[in-house]
Amino acid sequence: MTAPASPAAPVLAVRDLRKVYAETIAVDGVSFDVGPKEIVGLLGPNGAGKTTAINMVLGVLAPTTGSIRIEDIDLAAHRSRALARTNFAAVYAPLPGNLTVAQNLRVFALLYGVTRIAERIEELLADFDLRPFRDTKCGVLSSGEQTRVGLAKAMLNRPNLLLLDEPTASLDPATARDIRARIKAFVAAGTGGVLWTSHNMYEVEEVCDRVLFLSHGRVLLEGDPRALPGEHGKRTLEELFITVAREPLTLDLA
Amino acid sequence: MSAVALRRLAALVLRQFYLLRSSVSRIVPLFVWVLIDILLWGFITRYLNTVSGSGVNFVPVLLGAALLWDFNTRVMHGVSMAFLEDVWARNFVNLFATPLRIGEYLGGLVISSIATSALGLAVMLVAATSIFGLSFAALGVMLVPFLLVLLMFGIALGIVGTAFVLRLGPAAEWFIWPLPAVISPFAGVFYPVATLPAWMQGIAHALPPSYVFEGMRRIVTGGTFAPVTLAWATLLAALYIALACWLFARVHAHVVRTGLLARYTSESVS
Numbered sequence: 001m002t003a004p005a006s007p008a009a010p011v012l013a014v015r016d017l018r019k020v021y022a023e024t025i026a027v028d029g030v031s032f033d034v035g036p037k038e039i040v041g042l043l044g045p046n047g048a049g050k051t052t053a054i055n056m057v058l059g060v061l062a063p064t065t066g067s068i069r070i071e072d073i074d075l076a077a078h079r080s081r082a083l084a085r086t087n088f089a090a091v092y093a094p095l096p097g098n099l100t101v102a103q104n105l106r107v108f109a110l111l112y113g114v115t116r117i118a119e120r121i122e123e124l125l126a127d128f129d130l131r132p133f134r135d136t137k138c139g140v141l142s143s144g145e146q147t148r149v150g151l152a153k154a155m156l157n158r159p160n161l162l163l164l165d166e167p168t169a170s171l172d173p174a175t176a177r178d179i180r181a182r183i184k185a186f187v188a189a190g191t192g193g194v195l196w197t198s199h200n201m202y203e204v205e206e207v208c209d210r211v212l213f214l215s216h217g218r219v220l221l222e223g224d225p226r227a228l229p230g231e232h233g234k235r236t237l238e239e240l241f242i243t244v245a246r247e248p249l250t251l252d253l254a
Numbered sequence: 255m256s257a258v259a260l261r262r263l264a265a266l267v268l269r270q271f272y273l274l275r276s277s278v279s280r281i282v283p284l285f286v287w288v289l290i291d292i293l294l295w296g297f298i299t300r301y302l303n304t305v306s307g308s309g310v311n312f313v314p315v316l317l318g319a320a321l322l323w324d325f326n327t328r329v330m331h332g333v334s335m336a337f338l339e340d341v342w343a344r345n346f347v348n349l350f351a352t353p354l355r356i357g358e359y360l361g362g363l364v365i366s367s368i369a370t371s372a373l374g375l376a377v378m379l380v381a382a383t384s385i386f387g388l389s390f391a392a393l394g395v396m397l398v399p400f401l402l403v404l405l406m407f408g409i410a411l412g413i414v415g416t417a418f419v420l421r422l423g424p425a426a427e428w429f430i431w432p433l434p435a436v437i438s439p440f441a442g443v444f445y446p447v448a449t450l451p452a453w454m455q456g457i458a459h460a461l462p463p464s465y466v467f468e469g470m471r472r473i474v475t476g477g478t479f480a481p482v483t484l485a486w487a488t489l490l491a492a493l494y495i496a497l498a499c500w501l502f503a504r505v506h507a508h509v510v511r512t513g514l515l516a517r518y519t520s521e522s523v524s
Contacts, residue, residue: 021512021513059351060347060516083351083352093348094344096269098276098343108265108348110264111352113261
């Protein structure tokens, strides 16, 4: 039996996480925490290991070695209990297109053990401007609308750990800004933390308290996204990103 | 089972209910194929009754067997269809990233299947009795354990089929549909097991439905059927369900370990 997490304990603690596929090392000994009320950005070029790491935290991919604790609950040993406190949204995992928005939210509310389901669905339909689409099948929604439905699903159980894999990738700038504001408000109002991947460096600077740069499955850099570029002789986070992606050996990692 | 687990089961059943309610293409097959089977076998038995001159009434022997085997097939397909809905909707990451446990997932598939196959059974019974005069009165209370064994074996087959598709990818869907047809020659659905060559009889004795159809034929032709044989068939069917669940859990662990679940696409064999 694991002890309940203390208020200061991280909502997510990843230690020495490694994933090896045959001869490919996708994630290579990654360790990091996400604290309460903290938004951590997981950055890196395509194939750096971000989605692999997120899939392991979601329990849909088993690590080769290493441990994942969600609110001090060992994911490998108590998967169901750990995932009850988690939720996610990702562009590659849209909700079933053959159910309506309200039907999908109801089904996932039951799966996540949400109480007062009807009330919660109404709140989320309003929060994500989805009321006009309540009885529309998800498959016929635009990609931006589907993203908002996915985010509403991710908020159903008021998760203490929210995993967002490029949550604003298919949204127009105005909607993306609204979504970022909602997620920041969600974090400010509760005790949860967010692990956020994005290729939009402007967005990362705006929302993330801390970022981790992944390259070839390893964490190369970690720090405040507003201070990191200057610390490594770069003008912007985007410039730093490009250097991490193309010339990681030129970085001063001391 | 905890209240939270029951809610997760309810979620899976509710999803199937939503899909059925809104889709004619899902509702019609529940009735049409079983109706066609009953009509086909009904007219075959009528014809055999007129030409055989043997005095044997083929209606309960052949039409009854066709109906019971169809029930077994519908249960198997019901489990598979509920699973394939998640394959077609690419829903595995969403589903298995929730607190849902594997046992609950399989439980949801089974309950959904029982609901849909019960509808199919009702249609078959109405058609077979009203059009062809089939009566299960001779079977009496034995009909209940017969249906139970076929239900259990259908569940086991359905779970095995889904395990194969989970392991081999959506393209392996073809594997599910003919599985009952592959088993039926061994199960002695339409003829006594003694008709089969010795090696096929060995397989027949390992299949719970063979005891059901042997028992049914004995009872409708005025013979007796030892309850202990039926108890053995039930036990055997329970063993197949346990083995099928074990297989599914092993396959699930494999696809989580190898990353096939997270990247579930049309061709995922590795």
